[in-house]
Amino acid sequence: MITPVRWTAYRVPPTVFRPRNTRAAAIVYLPNFLDAEDFALIQAEVAHERRKCLAEENSIAEGRLGTYITPTSPILETLVTQQTAARIAGKLARVQSNTTTTSKNNKNNDNDGGYVRLRVGDFPVEMRVYPSGSHMPWHADEALYVEPQVEVVYTVANTSDSLTEWREEDGTVVSERTAPNSLLAIVAEGWEHRVTPVRRGERTILKFVLTTTDTKLTTFEDNLSRPNYRTPQRTKKKKNLQKKR
Numbered sequence: 001m002i003t004p005v006r007w008t009a010y011r012v013p014p015t016v017f018r019p020r021n022t023r024a025a026a027i028v029y030l031p032n033f034l035d036a037e038d039f040a041l042i043q044a045e046v047a048h049e050r051r052k053c054l055a056e057e058n059s060i061a062e063g064r065l066g067t068y069i070t071p072t073s074p075i076l077e078t079l080v081t082q083q084t085a086a087r088i089a090g091k092l093a094r095v096q097s098n099t100t101t102t103s104k105n106n107k108n109n110d111n112d113g114g115y116v117r118l119r120v121g122d123f124p125v126e127m128r129v130y131p132s133g134s135h136m137p138w139h140a141d142e143a144l145y146v147e148p149q150v151e152v153v154y155t156v157a158n159t160s161d162s163l164t165e166w167r168e169e170d171g172t173v174v175s176e177r178t179a180p181n182s183l184l185a186i187v188a189e190g191w192e193h194r195v196t197p198v199r200r201g202e203r204t205i206l207k208f209v210l211t212t213t214d215t216k217l218t219t220f221e222d223n224l225s226r227p228n229y230r231t232p233q234r235t236k237k238k239k240n241l242q243k244k245r
């Protein structure tokens, strides 16, 4: 008897073609970002969210607290907007244009980095608090999209002695004590940066992501699905265990 050939349908995992990153690895600092009314609104909302903050897990930052901001929060419609994206895009495009026109190796004509397409990404907005004793060591942000996203750090309050530092292309280290109502835009996989240890005071920021593409890397889901903040239930369990002993 002849056994009939059985054809098996193989599921081929989708592959994502990732073009070479031709962007200038820039960081831009924009002080006095919002007008007084919008800044006051953000301050009030952040004061309200502060009580939700929990110790961070699975982060290279030490001693930091944080929480996700609910998508219905007025923070989003005030700060995380297309208008914000457009202002950052303009600044980054100028930096990119200056870098690529002066670079002898630049052979492509796309010298604005494609930032004109910059828009709000769908990674949740986070609030992060750096209390006394916290810090973040040198690192470059991981790409979440096929075209590296722009990570935005908006400082809401800063009574700390901590500095945000970054290393430019030529190795120059820039230090900034990020002022309340300032914004720092950081291109992922770009310049290394860190937050020096807080010895006194506290720094509170909002963090969100801008993107020029909707095509994500697996790192997007990896970052979202792992436990990022210690849940109250788990803290409770720990307390109960301690009680049992």
Ligand SMILES: [Fe+2]
Binding pocket: 139, 140, 141, 151, 186, 193
């Ligand atoms: Fe970072």
